[in-house]
Each structure stands twice: as C-alpha cells, then as structure tokens.
Amino acid sequence: xxxxxxxxxxxxxxxxxxxxxxxxxxxxxxxxxxxxxxxxxxxxxxxxxxxxxxxxxxxxxxxxxxxxxxxxxxxxxxxxxxxxxxxxxxxxxxxxxxxxxxxxxxxxxxxxxxxxxxxxxxxxxxxxxxxxxxxxxxxxxxxxxxxxxxxxxxxxxxxxxxxxxxxxxxxxxxxxxxxxxxxxxxxxxxxxxxxxxxxxxxxxxxxxxxxxxxxxxxxxxxxxxxxxxxxxxxxxxxxxxxxxxxxxxxxxxxxxxxxxxxxxxxxxxxxxxxxxxxxxxxxxxxxxxxxxxxxxxxxxxxxxxxxxxxxxxxxxxxxxxxxxxxxxxxxxxxxxxxxxxxxxxxxxxxxxxxxxxxxxxxxxxxxxxxxxxxxxxxxxxxxxxxxxxxxxxxxxxxxxxxxxxxxxxxxxxxxxxxxxxxxxxxxxxxxxxxxxxxxxxxxxxxxxxxxxxxxxxxxxxxxxxxxxxxxxxxxxxxxxxxxxxxxxxxxxxxxxxxx
DNA sequence: TTAGAGTTGATTTT
DNA sequence: AAAATCAACTCTAA
Numbered sequence: 001x002x003x004x005x006x007x008x009x010x011x012x013x014x015x016x017x018x019x020x021x022x023x024x025x026x027x028x029x030x031x032x033x034x035x036x037x038x039x040x041x042x043x044x045x046x047x048x049x050x051x052x053x054x055x056x057x058x059x060x061x062x063x064x065x066x067x068x069x070x071x072x073x074x075x076x077x078x079x080x081x082x083x084x085x086x087x088x089x090x091x092x093x094x095x096x097x098x099x100x101x102x103x104x105x106x107x108x109x110x111x112x113x114x115x116x117x118x119x120x121x122x123x124x125x126x127x128x129x130x131x132x133x134x135x136x137x138x139x140x141x142x143x144x145x146x147x148x149x150x151x152x153x154x155x156x157x158x159x160x161x162x163x164x165x166x167x168x169x170x171x172x173x174x175x176x177x178x179x180x181x182x183x184x185x186x187x188x189x190x191x192x193x194x195x196x197x198x199x200x201x202x203x204x205x206x207x208x209x210x211x212x213x214x215x216x217x218x219x220x221x222x223x224x225x226x227x228x229x230x231x232x233x234x235x236x237x238x239x240x241x242x243x244x245x246x247x248x249x250x251x252x253x254x255x256x257x258x259x260x261x262x263x264x265x266x267x268x269x270x271x272x273x274x275x276x277x278x279x280x281x282x283x284x285x286x287x288x289x290x291x292x293x294x295x296x297x298x299x300x301x302x303x304x305x306x307x308x309x310x311x312x313x314x315x316x317x318x319x320x321x322x323x324x325x326x327x328x329x330x331x332x333x334x335x336x337x338x339x340x341x342x343x344x345x346x347x348x349x350x351x352x353x354x355x356x357x358x359x360x361x362x363x364x365x366x367x368x369x370x371x372x373x374x375x376x377x378x379x380x381x382x383x384x385x386x387x388x389x390x391x392x393x394x395x396x397x398x399x400x401x402x403x404x405x406x407x408x409x410x411x412x413x414x415x416x417x418x419x420x421x422x423x424x425x426x427x428x429x430x431x432x433x434x435x436x437x438x439x440x441x442x443x444x445x446x447x448x449x450x451x452x453x454x455x456x457x458x459x460x461x462x463x464x465x466x467x468x469x470x471x472x473x474x475x476x477x478x479x480x481x482x483x484x485x486x487x488x489x490x491x492x493x494x495x496x497x498x499x
Numbered sequence: 500t501t502a503g504a505g506t507t508g509a510t511t512t513t
Numbered sequence: 514a515a516a517a518t519c520a521a522c523t524c525t526a527a
Contacts, residue, residue, distance in 0.1 A: 150524070151506075244507025335506040344506080408507065459523045463508045470508080 002029040004178060005095040006088055008080075009035040009073070010106070011130055012099035013058045014221040015065045017167030017312035019127040021174070024097040031175045032091060033066055033073050035059055036080035039194065042204050048436040049206040050403025051304075054219035058308050059198050061220025071174040074182060077195035081109055085116035090188040091178055093122060099309065100128045102135050102353045103442045132164035132313050132346050135353040147354040149366055149457055151335055154347040167315040215403045215438045216252045216295040217304070224305030227255070228316060231300050232323055234259035235266060239327050242336040243299070248395075248406035249471065249480035250298035258296040267326055297406055300338070303439035306345065317342055345444060352443035359446045360427055361455065368455045372418070372425035379424050382417050383432050385485070391471025392416050394484035401484070403438035412465045414452035420464045426453040 005024035012018060013035075024031045042052055063073035076083050088096060096117050101110065110126070117124050128134040139145055141157055148154045178185060186196045201208055217223065232238060237259040250258070305311040320339055324331055334340030357363040361370070380386075385393035385400070395409040405413070410433070416422065417429045430449040434440045450456040475481060482489050 150504095152504085153525080242506085246507090337506095340506070411507075454522080458505080460505080460508090460521075462521060465508065469510090473509090 001094075003027055003095055004029060004091065004093045005031045005097055005175075006084070006091065006093040007031055007033040008084060008096065008098040009033060009062065010080075010098060010101055011307075012309035012312075013062045014224075014310055014312060015062070015069065015170040016221070016225070017129060017315050018099070018170070019129050019168055020097040020099045020125065022168055022171060023125045023127065024095065025171055025174055028095065028175050030178050031071060032087075032093065032178050033071055033174075034084075034087065035062075035073060035075045036083045037075055037077050037199070038079055039077050039199075039204060040079070044206055046435060048400075048403050048438075049201060049209055050215040050436075051438045051440065052204060052206060053201055053209055054215060054304055054403075054438050055308065056198055056201070057219030057223075058221070058310050061222050061310075063198070065170075065221060066174065069171060069174045071177055074177070074185070075196060075198050076186065076189065076193050077199070078189075078193045081112045082192040083189060084113050085120075086189050086192050088117055088122050089120060090190075091185065095123045095125070097125045099130055100126045100134075101130065102349065104359075129312065129314070130309055131349050132317055132342065133158065133161055135350060137161060138346075138350050139354050142350075142354060145354060147350045149351065151344070151347055154350065155334065155343065158343065158346060163321075164314050164317055166318060167312050214401065215304070217301055219304065219308070219310065221305075221310045224302065224310035225315075227294060227296075227300070227302060227305070228311055228319065230255055230294060231259065231302065232319055233262065233266065235262045235264040235323065235327070236260065237262070238320070238323060238338055239264060239331040241338045242332050243341060243407060244336060246298040246406070246408070247474050248298070248408035248412070249475035250406070251480065251483060252295045252297050255294035255296040258298065264327070297404070299406060301404075303441075307439045307441045313342060313345065348443040348447035351447055359430070359442065361425070366456045367450055370453075370455065372453075373423050374425055374428060375422070378422040379417075379428050382413070382422060382424070382429075387416070387467075389416070389467040390478075390481040390485055390488060391475070392467050394471075394481040397484040399433075399436050403436055405437070408470075410448065411452055412467070412470050414449060415465045416467050418449075418453035419461050421467060426450065426455060 005028045007021060007024040012020065015021060024033075041047070059073065059075060066073050076087070084096070087093070096113075098110070101107070114124050128136075138157065138161065139147065141160060142148070148157060182196065186193055217227065302311060302316070306313060306316070317339070320342070324339065331337065332340075334343055351366070352358045355364065355366055361367050361372075382392070383396065385396035387393055392413055395405055395413050398409070399405050414426070414429055417424050418426050426449040430445055433445050433449070437445070447457070451458045454461040471481065478488070
C-alpha cells in the first residue's frame with residue numbers, strides 16, 4: 001500500500017537537521033510539504049512587519065531548498081486546525097509529520113490536529129528538534145517536575161543527559177508531491193482555505209519595508225547557515241565571546257568588520273584539494289566577496305534564525321563544539337560564552353515547558369506577585385520612545401524600526417519600564433516585545449521579562465540600569481542616539497559645526 | 500542556620 | 514582597564 005505523507009512546517013523552516021522531514025520521506029510514495037499561514041493572526045496588530053517579512057523570506061527560501069530536492073512548499077492560507085485535518089482527508093494522506101512545538105498554544109493546536117488525524121487512522125510523528133534536548137526528557141529529570149530556576153542547576157541537569165544528539169543530514173532528494181496542479185489541490189480543501197502562495201507584506205495589510213530598511217538580515221535557512229558559518233570562521237570572536245561585554249550601541253555594519261577578523265588562524269585543512277579551493281590565486285581567501293553584504297551588530301544576530309528554526313540548535317551546538325575542541329580550552333565558558341547562550345535558550349525553554357502560566361504573573365508559581373501598575377500614559381511613552389531619556393527612547397525607536405535591539409538594550413528598557421523607573425507590569429512590556437521583535441520567542445521573552453523585573457531568576461533589585469549612565473557608558477559620542485533620534489542631530493548653540 | 504553565589508550596576512580607586 | 518567598594522536581594526547547598 002502506498003504511503004502519502006503530509007509534512008507540516010511551522011517552526012523548523014529548514015531541510016537540514018529535520019527529523020520530521022526524514023520521517024515523512026521514509027518509504028513514502030509522495031510527500032506534501034505544507035505551511036499554513038493564518039492571515040487572521042498575521043496582522044499588524046499582532047505581529048510586527050519585520051518579523052512577518054523575515055518569515056516570508058524564510059518560506060521562499062524553504063520552497064527553493066525543497067525544489068532543489070524535487071519537491072516544493074505549498075503555502076496555504078487558513079486556520080491550521082481546520083486546514084490540516086481537511087488536507088489529510090482530501091489528499092488521502094496516511095502519515096502526518098511535524099516538528100514538536102512545546103509552546104502552550106502550539107500544544108493545544110497540535111492536540112486538536114492529532115485527535116482528528118488519529119480518528120482518520122493517520123499515523124502522526126512529531127519528533128523533538130527545535131531544542132538541543134527533548135523537553136520531556138529534561139523535565140523527567142526535575143524533582144516534582146519543577147524545572148530549576150537557576151542556570152547552574154540547569155547546566156548540571158543538561159550535562160546529566162550527555163551531549164545533545166547530532167543533527168541529522170538533509171535528504172538529497174524528496175519523494176514528489178501529490179499529483180495534480182496546486183490550484184486543484186487547494187480547491188479540494190474547500191472554504192477552510194482562503195488562499196495560497198507566499199503573500200506580500202502589502203497583501204497582509206502591512207506597509208511595505210524597503211530592501212535597505214528594517215531588520216538588516218534576510219530570513220531563511222540558506223542565509224542563516226551562511227551567517228552561522230561566517231561567525232564560526234571568526235575564531236577570535238568566538239573564542240573571546242562574552243555576552244555582557246558586547247556593545248549594545250554598536251550600529252549594524254559589515255560582518256567582517258563587526259567580528260574584527262580572526263586573529264586565531266584556522267587549522268589548515270588536511271585535504272590539499274580543500275586547501276586549493278579555499279585559497280584564491282592571490283593567496284587571499286575567496287570568502288570576502290560575499291561577506292560585505294552581511295550586516296551584523298555586536299552579537300551574532302542569529303536569534304531570528306533560531307526562533308523560526310532556519311538554523312538548528314543542534315547544528316549550531318555541534319559546529320561550535322568542533323571549533324571549541326580545536327581551541328583546546330582557550331575560550332570563554334558558559335554562562336557568558338556563545339555556547340552559554342545556546343544553553344540559556346534551553347534553560348528558558350525548559351522553564352516555560354514545565355511552568356503553567358509562564359507568560360503571566362497570576363497563577364505562575366515561579367513568579368513573584370507584585371502590585372504593578374498598568375498606567376497607559378507611562379506605557380505609551382515607553383513604547384513610542386517618548387520618555388525624554390534619549391538612551392531609552394533610541395532603543396525603543398530601533399525596536400519599532402528594525403524589530404531588533406541588542407540584548408543589553410532590552411535589559412535597559414525592560415528595567416526602566418518595570419522595577420527601575422515606571423513600575424509598569426512586565427506583561428505589558430513583554431507584549432510589545434512579542435509583537436515587535438524579529439526573534440520574539442515565547443520562552444525567552446517571558447523568561448527575560450521575569451528576570452529583568454526581578455519576578456524570578458534574578459533578585460538583586462537594587463542593581464538598576466541608569467537610563468542615562470548605562471547608555472553613556474557605551475555610546476560615548478552619541479552616534480547611537482543620533483541615529484535613532486534624528487532630532488538630536490541638530491546641535492543648538494553658537495557652534496553648529498562643532499565636533 | 501549560614502555561607503556563598505548569582506551572565507551583563509554604578510562609582511571610585513588603582 | 515581592572516579591581517575595590519558600595520549596599521544588600523534571594524536561593525541553594527552544606
């Protein structure tokens with residue numbers, strides 16, 4: 001009997017390290033890769049334009065990668081809890097594969113779809129590949145199924161499971177999609193499907209964003225892996241990486257310049273043919289030609305690729321570890337190191353998975369109950385960059401414009417909104433970040449807001465980021481605040497050309 | 500019960 | 514640039 005697989009993409013927008021993809025292909029006569037875009041959810045009130053643009057770019061890249069392997073991506077518009085069950089039935093699929101998603105809304109959505117699939121005798125496979133470890137495995141190791149609320153304990157817990165699984169390879173080819181043209185297949189879905197194809201921003205009701213505006217890196221697996229490998233080729237940068245000492249006011253600039261060039265020479269390849277490929281006729285590396293178009297801040301800017309699963313955490317981890325092994329211990333260590341960042345992500349994912357109501361204060365057992373205000377005037381001033389503190393306002397303008405802020409900027413504005421100055425509820429700030437950030441992630445966003453508001457994880461509430469002093473410490477010449485608050489470019493006084 | 504630790508403060512001193 | 518000081522929180526491990 002022939003097997004037709006429906007491969008449902010949600011996060012995990014990649015062909016490398018994609019166990020659900022391999023499972024869909026295994027012994028199948030045809031595989032139908034689908035992404036369900038819900039236009040009701042993808043609206044300016046819920047998701048910022050920068051993140052939508054990144055998603056659309058990622059979908060186009062995924063489609064191209066699938067086409068290279070003899071397949072293609074079908075983007076269907078509608079509610080996935082309706083579209084997927086109907087598609088399984090109308091397309092006569094016997095197998096449903098998707099990457100496990102541990103966010104609460106996703107667990108509810110997927111339970112509904114699983115139930116419908118099981119009722120129709122469809123085999124469902126949902127492997128864990130968004131995180132380094134399977135969250136169920138990690139949680140099983142926690143006393144009373146309560147994840148640790150400090151990082152050191154988490155590290156021990158993770159270490160007890162050994163090294164994360166190695167990434168699985170991308171398939172060289174994928175069984176063809178179901179016969180028939182796209183319009184016919186879509187028509188079979190009836191009115192649960194309101195359209196198909198990758199839409200434009202405008203079609204979703206967004207203002208267009210010019211190519212050189214907004215978030216300065218393009219979405220997708222191809223670009224994500226390229227940036228990962230460029231980053232890892234900067235051996236000094238990786239070896240010395242300490243998150244707290246990266247400069248939040250560094251403007252986006254070409255990646256080579258951003259990462260300062262490798263002082264530590266790469267290990268010469270063992271294979272002489274490989275060496276010949278890497279060196280041009282003039283003895284210089286060939287990679288320079290493409291580097292100039294990659295823009296980067298002080299950090300790696302890989303988080304949006306992690307959020308959408310364009311880059312696999314396990315691929316990142318193991319490729320990073322290959323380099324760390326070569327460096328023989330001469331590198332920074334968690335919590336501050338690059339590896340430490342991947343483990344922070346894992347830490348928050350586990351906390352979010354093991355804590356009911358992680359996204360809010362009430363009913364959240366790890367969250368301190370505080371009588372925050374919901375003062376609209378303060379909240380709006382903060383959100384719109386009108387507090388009167390140039391450092392805070394510049395950060396918020398950057399968020400709205402680019403969908404991006406450096407990690408420490410996020411700390412500064414979150415501290416300012418909550419315990420530091422305005423005493424507004426952290427949930428209000430988290431909602432703004434959740435909408436605007438290109439890399440907004442349920443576990444990381446809520447976890448960090450609890451951290452910064454001293455609601456959980458961190459409790460030294462007398463340590464406050466000065467809304468003037470902290471920015472001044474990094475932005476000595478005021479270049480950052482002038483870029484995002486152009487009104488400050490105008491110098492008032494007798495010496496308009498004063499430098 | 501208590502000592503020690505905690506990714507990323509600000510300011511002053513060396 | 515790095516270390517000491519300031520003032521002082523809560524949680525974990527012993």
